[in-house]
Amino acid sequence: xxxxxxxxxxxxxxxxxxxxxxxxxxxxxxxxxxxxxxxxxxxxxxxxxxxxxxxxxxxxxxxxxxxxxxxxxxxxxxxxxxxxxxxxxxxxxxxxxxxxxxxxxxxxxxxxxxxxxxxxxxxxxxxxxxxxxxxxxxxxxxxxxxxxxxxxxxxxxxxxxxxxxxxxxxx
Numbered sequence: 001x002x003x004x005x006x007x008x009x010x011x012x013x014x015x016x017x018x019x020x021x022x023x024x025x026x027x028x029x030x031x032x033x034x035x036x037x038x039x040x041x042x043x044x045x046x047x048x049x050x051x052x053x054x055x056x057x058x059x060x061x062x063x064x065x066x067x068x069x070x071x072x073x074x075x076x077x078x079x080x081x082x083x084x085x086x087x088x089x090x091x092x093x094x095x096x097x098x099x100x101x102x103x104x105x106x107x108x109x110x111x112x113x114x115x116x117x118x119x120x121x122x123x124x125x126x127x128x129x130x131x132x133x134x135x136x137x138x139x140x141x142x143x144x145x146x147x148x149x150x151x152x153x154x155x156x157x158x159x160x161x162x163x164x165x166x167x168x169x170x171x
Contacts, residue, residue, distance in 0.1 A: 001140060006038065009163035013138050014045035016161050021101060022052065026134055028100025029055045031069050034077050034085035039105045040138040046074055057094050060086040065125035069094050082118070096130040103136045104157065107143065113156035113169035114148040127155035134158055141165065 001009070021030065030049045032042045049056055057069035061081045070087035071094055077085040104123055106115040115137055117123055127135060137157035141164040150156070158170035 001142065007041065009140055010041040011044050012163040013040055013161050014042065014048055016166060017045055017103065017136055017138065018048040018052065021049065024134065026100040029057045029071070029094055029098050031057045031059065031099045031102040033059055033103065033105050034074065035105065036084055040140065042103060043074065045103065057099065058087050061122060065121055066129055067122050067126045069099060099130060099133045101134040101136060102127070102130065103138055106137055106139055108145050108148060109137050109139050109143060109157065109160045110145050110148040111167055111169065113158065113160065114150040114154060115157060116148055124153055124155045136161060
């Protein structure tokens with residue numbers, strides 16, 4: 001998928017996710033991520049979520065497996081561990097219980113809500129610690145597969161949004 005097609009698909013995904021956040025009346029902070037490589041770009045989603053009056057937080061990879069989330073603007077993100085753009089260590093931290101929805105990237109998703117990430121388990125460990133947050137996987141349609149392996153420690157998404165379809169698989 002070329003750069004222009006990815007940008008158009010990312011914008012469509014942002015539109016759908018933002019509408020779903022409003023429809024579900026999600027309370028609390030919306031956790032996003034800054035795209036790495038060819039992941040779905042969340043820039044437009046960040047703008048839409050903030051325009052709706054919601055707070056946004058971004059993850060930081062720490063020393064443990066679980067991510068920490070910080071309320072910062074996209075312009076405050078800087079390259080960090082594993083080449084990810086993330087908040088500075090001193091940025092304001094939010095408690096995981098304050099997060100109402102978490103938007104999660106992945107290399108692949110299946111129709112049951114399973115996900116394959118970059119293989120370090122950071123999102124699985126974090127999602128296990130925030131069972132009440134609405135889990136939104138975002139991917140391009142070409143990243144959807146029929147079935148992925150799923151181990152007991154793997155956390156599933158509640159919904160997966162692509163530019164072509166939305167798959168509601170949980171809460």
